Amino acid sequence: MGNFLAGRVVAVTGAGRGIGRAVALAAAAEGASVVVNDYGVSVAGADPTSEIADTVVKEIEQAGGTAVAVADDISTMAGGRRVVDTALAAYGRLDGVVCVAGILRERMLFNMSEQEWDPVIATHLKGTFTVFRAASAVMRAQRGGTLIGFTSGNHQGSVSQANYSAAKGGIISLVRSAALGLHKYGVSANAVAPVARTRMSAGVPMELAEIGEPEDVAALVVYLLSERAREEGITGQVYTVAGPRIAVWAQPRELRAAYAEGGWTPERIAAVLPRTVGTDPMPLLERVAEMGRAARAGERPNT
C-alpha cells in the first residue's frame, strides 16, 4: 500500500466495474476509506443489482483496505445525497468525490428518442451534479476537498452519440463552474477524459490508436485527489489519459473578433465575417470523412 491518500475519505460512483472500480481499488490501496457506489446496470443502464458494488467492497477489504457499498442510482438527488451521507456516517468526513458512473444509448440524432436522450443526460450530467451538489456543501464547510468529473474526447462532438457528447460537454462546464465557485473555500474541481479497455469501450466500432487500462486512469485520479495536486493549485482542468499519455485540454477562448461601426446587418456580416472573423476548422469533421472513406473501402477505421 502507498500513502498518497492516507487518512482521506473518497467516494467513487460507477465503482463496480471498469474505470470506477480501478479508481476505488487504487484509492483504497493508497490509504483512503472508500465509498463504492454502483447501481449495477448494463451498458445501456438496465437491470440494476447491488452485487456489483458489494463485490468491489469485498475486494478492497480482502486487500486490507476500508470500504462501504452504496448501490443507489446517482441520477436521482436522493442517490447522490446517499453517496455523500454514507461517507459522513461511516467515516465522519469526505475529502474527494469521483463521478465515473455512465451509460451509453447510441443512435443517430435524427432517430434518437427521448428514452435514449434523457437517461444518458441523467446518468452522466445530472449524476455528476447530484454528487457534486451534496459533496460541495460538505467541502465548503470543511474548507477543502476535491471534485472530479468524468468526460470524454467525445465532448468535441460525436456522429452517433449526440446525447453522450452533450452530457460530456456539460460535465466540463459543470466542473469549471465548480472550480470557479468553490476556489475560495479550498475546493478544487477537475475533469478526466479517459481512454481505457472496459466493457464500454469494447463497443467502439473503430480501432483506437491510443488506449490503456483502467489502472492508468486510476493513477491520475489518485494524484488529482492528493495533497500533491492541491499544493500545485490544479483546478478547472481537463486531462486526457490514454495508457502512457496524459494531455491537458485548452481552456475555451475567443480566437478573433470584428467590430461594426453603427451595428451589424446581415449584409455587413456577409461582407466581413468570412474574411476577418472566419472559422476555426473542426478537426473531427476531417476524421469523420476519413472514417467514412475507410468504411466504404471495407477497412476497420483507425482513429
Ligand SMILES: NC(=O)c1ccc[n+]([C@@H]2O[C@H](COP(=O)([O-])OP(=O)(O)OC[C@H]3O[C@@H](n4cnc5c(N)ncnc54)[C@H](O)[C@@H]3O)[C@@H](O)[C@H]2O)c1
Ligand atoms: N472506457 C473508455 O475508454 C471511456 C472513454 C471516455 C469516457 N469514459 C467514461 O468513463 C466512465 C467509466 O466508463 P467505463 O468504461 O469504466 O464503463 P463501465 O460500463 O465499465 O462502468 C460504468 C459503471 O457505471 C455504473 N452505473 C451506470 N449508471 C449508474 C447510475 N445511475 N448510478 C450508479 N452507477 C451507475 C454501471 O453499473 C457500471 O458499473 C464513464 O463516465 C464513461 O463515459 C470511458
